[in-house]
Amino acid sequence: MSAQPVNPNLPPDHVTVFIDGVELAAPKGSMIIHAADKAGIPIPRFCYHDKLAVAANCRMCLVDTEVGGRSAPKPSPACATPVMDGLKVFTRNEKALKAQRNVMEFLLINHPLDCPICDQGGECELQDVSLGYGRSVSRYVERKRVVPDEDIGPLVATEMTRCIQCTRCVRFTAEIAGTYELGGMYRGENLQIGTYDGKPLTTELSGNVVDVCPVGALTNKVFQFRARPWELVAKESLGYHDAMGSNLYLHVRRGEVLRTVPRDNEAVNECWLSDRDRYSHQGLYAADRATVPMRKVDGQWREVSWTEALAAAGEILRAHQGDALGVLAHPATSNEEGGLLAVLAGELGSGNLDHRIGNRDFSDAAVAEPFALPLAEIEQADVVVLVGTHVRHELPLLHARLRQAQVKRNARIHALNPVDFDFAFSLAGKQIVPPSRLAEALGDAALRDAAKAATRAVVIVGAIAENHPQAATIRAAARDFAAATGASLCRIPQGANAVGLARAGVLPAARDVAAMFAQPRSAYVLYGIEPGLDFADTAAALKALNGAQVVAFSHFACESTRAVADVILPIGALPEVEATLTNLDGVEQPARAGGKLPGQAREGWRVLRALGGELDLPGFEFTDLAGARALLEGGRKVLVKAGQAGNAEGAGLAGAGLELALVPAIYRTDAVVRRAPALQAHPLNREARLVLNPADAAAAGLADGTVAKVKGAHGTATLPVAMDAGVAAGVAWIEGGHGATAPLGAGRVEVVKA
CATH class of the missing domain: 2.40.40.20 (Barwin-like endoglucanases)
Known part of the structure; x- marks a missing residue:
């Protein structure tokens, strides 16, 4: 006969546990540490991480347990001991505290006394826990163990003598990144964590091992020896190199961004960050950063005042209004800057406005759309079809979610690509075909049957398809596939804020970007664009820009910008300004200003306001960002005209080669x-x-x-x-x-x- 539950009013999948005398309801199969964390009862730990599998190898979370009046003979690891009905847990009685203190003494036996020079000092879990559970003196007088370091790449610095073998880094590379690059070598007191082959980490998520390391064994090589944590001010910001909009903190000292770390958001990036978002802040301080307004005079560049630069820009725009003007924005431009740019173009009478600078086919007038299935729910999919995307490089954290979908739910992932890319998950099926045959591949009967049989199917269309000369055909095939199978269609926006800019009306009422270059305008405004590398058709872009007058709102005074521009107006990048971006879920997210604007550079909205004032345009009388947002409230609705690009002959897809x-x-x-x-x-x-x-x-x-x-x-x-x-x-x-x-x-x- 089964025992009666302690609390019969609980749901059938829950049990009652008592932790330090506090009665709690916990799900069956969960661990003691889960219940304690939920109740806010502290239990020390090193190896446990709520996103990683339980290892139970540090033993720091030992607690005393009692069931039915009988105490367990030995302390139990809270991270690996499942709850049961009526279980009593003592985290701070004499037995538990003695066990925890003994483990701490054991962990410190070989740990070096180098806190003053350790980058982890001040935010080290070992320091924090040893303060509460360590002894004031050491009984250990023997020589400490020394472990040689290895170079694991340009992003992560190693000091493996500090390693306490918690294996968090090993589990991260195996379970989340899926690269299995780190592991334990040798045995007993000789155990070391390393890469086996001595090669650098190749995962696109390698910086996360710094976050999970509870000691100073793995630290940020870019940040190494730059500052102490207590010198830094954390500013909430966003990743702006892909459409995910990862939440992050900029760690700033005296106006300089020294480090970037993840900010928890389960709906977006969980607690992880891609290396691209983590280390890109270095680029803000490049030698060719635009720091002062510049004007080309008699073919020579010279630095000028803001007054002169705005007057020169205003002169160009006054002389080339209406259809003579083309306005182009980078797809990572913020909502505020993009909206003001659209207002500026409208007041100047130009319908030639676009942000889709990487696209080649405009025949279906397609714009970026939010995912049909929220990002967090993609992990619950059981069939995923990847179309024209190297998703591991395009959206590293979406790739990580797809891996979790396969590991946790046995998701079957199919890929239609021109290259058999190296993914960290296995493929249930793949068709490696030329890009022009991606639409045809979506008609495969077996693939359609697999998607129809799924409870939750997802089609993810990426950059290779979206930026192809026949993109409209591929998009139509993807829509047809989704409609026929019940799958959710998720087209990856081509740019960090492509969804936001589409909503803000940074779109053509007349000519799209391809038409602006096929039929060159006499003047252009470039916003945040590096013209030599950012356009889909570089040759056509440079030809058109070289024959026109160009006002460049730019982060960098690079060679290609200097070659085509007549005026360069230096503006702040996202880590330096307050702004909002809209991510691939269609969620508008705010970013706070972190780094100091370099030199005389100004926020983009301020420069647009000043230029609007120079041109005496209505609506540009606001004096702050709130005023700019009020002006833009409601957005600019544009009926986008279909372009002429997209046919196979015109795109050069017919013939030999x-x-x-x-x-x-x-x-x-x-x-x-x-x-x-x-x-x-x-x-x-x-x-x-x-x-x-x-x-x-x-x-x-x-x-x-x-x-x-x-x-x-x-x-x-x-x-x-x-x-x-x-x-x-x-x-x-x-x-x-x-x-x-x-x-x-x-x-x-x-x-x-x-």
């Missing part, structure tokens, strides 16, 4: 990331190269490591060749964001030996 598969490079996505030295030194940041299927390379007389000339419709690139059997036959794979590959555009290319 190899079809180009242009994939965004993970650390070449925007101007700030391209200027972050640590990210540029990362193993994932490869040099510009051409990757071919071995059969195609052999047909062209090319071998691995040779140099080839790649001739496209708009230019020629000379690139080293790599061979990969994972590339679809008939496809030439290159990564974007490189100056060497920028001239190629899209379509078909001819590959010959250089």
Whole structure:
């Protein structure tokens, strides 16, 4: 006969436990530490992390337990002891405290006394716990163990003598990143944590091992020896290098952003952060940062006052109003700046306004849309179809969620791609085809049947598809697939704030970006754009811009901006301004100003207000950001006209040669990331190269490591060749964001030996 529950009024999946005399209801199968944390009862720990599997190897969470009046013979680890009805737990009685103090003494036996020079000092879990549970003196007089360090890359610094073998880092790389790069070597007192092969970490999430490390064994190499935690001020901000909008803190000292750490948000990035968002702040301090207004006079650049720069910009815009003016914004531009830019364009009578600078096909007038299934719920999907995306590089934390969907729910993931990309999850099916055949691949009967049979199916369409010359066809096929199977359609927005800018009306009422370059305007406004690398068709863009007068609102006074602009107005990047961005769930998120604006640079909204005032435009009388937001309330509704691009002939997809598969490079996505030295030194940041299927390379007389000339419709690139059997036959794979590959555009290319 079963025992009666202590509290019969509880739900059937809960039990009653008593922790330090407090009666609690806890789910069956959960651990003591879960119930204690929920009740706010502190239990010390090192190896336990609520996002990682239980290891129970540090033993710091030992507690005394009692069931039915009988005390357990030994203390139990709270992280690995499941609750049961009527269980009594004592976290601070003599037995528990003695066990915890003994464990702490054991952990400190070999730990070095180097707190004064440790970067973790001041925010070290070992320091905090030892203060409460450590002894005032050490009984250990023998020589301490020393462990040699290894170089695991440009992002994470190691001091493995400090390691207490909690294995959090090992479990993170295995369970969340899925790369299995760290592990325990040797045994007993010789146990060490390392990479086995001595190579750098290659995961795109490597900085998270710094966050999970409870001691100073793994620290931020970029931040190393720069400051102490108590010198830093934390400012709430956002990741602005992809559409996820990861929540983060900027750690600032005297106006300089020294470090970026994750800010918990279960609906977005949980407690993780991609390396791209974590280390990109280095790029803010590049040598070519725009810090003073500049004007080109007689072909020479000179620094000028804001008054002169705004007057020169106003003169250009007065002379080229209406249809003569084209206005282009980077898709990471904030809602406030984008909205004011739209108002400026409207007051100047120009319908030539766009932010979709990476797109090539406008024939369906497509704009960025929020995901049909919230990001947090994608982890609950049981069938996922990836279409034209290297999701691991495009949205690293979405890739991590997909891995969790497979690990926890046995999700079946299918990929339709031009390259058999290296994912951290296994594929239930894949079709490796040229990009122009992605729409055809979505018609596969077996794939449709798999999605129809699913409880929750998701179709994720990425950059390779969205930025393809036949993107409209692929989008239509994806919509048809979703409608036929009941799957949720999630198109990855091409830009950190593409959804917000679409809502704000930063869209054409007349010409889109492709039409503005095919039919060049006499003047352009560029906002936050690096013209030599950010446009889909670099050759057409530079040709049009070189023949026009250009006002550039810019973060960097780079070579390509200097080449095309007549006036450069320096503006702050997102970590330096207060703004809002709208993420791929359609959620508007705020960011606070963190870093100090460099030199004479100003917030973009202030410069737009001043320029509107220079031009005597109505509505630009506001004096603060609240006034700007009031002006923009309700947004600007625009009926986007369909463009003419998109047919196969016009896009250069017909005829001989190899079809180009242009994939965004993970650390070449925007101007700030391209200027972050640590990210540029990362193993994932490869040099510009051409990757071919071995059969195609052999047909062209090319071998691995040779140099080839790649001739496209708009230019020629000379690139080293790599061979990969994972590339679809008939496809030439290159990564974007490189100056060497920028001239190629899209379509078909001819590959010959250089």
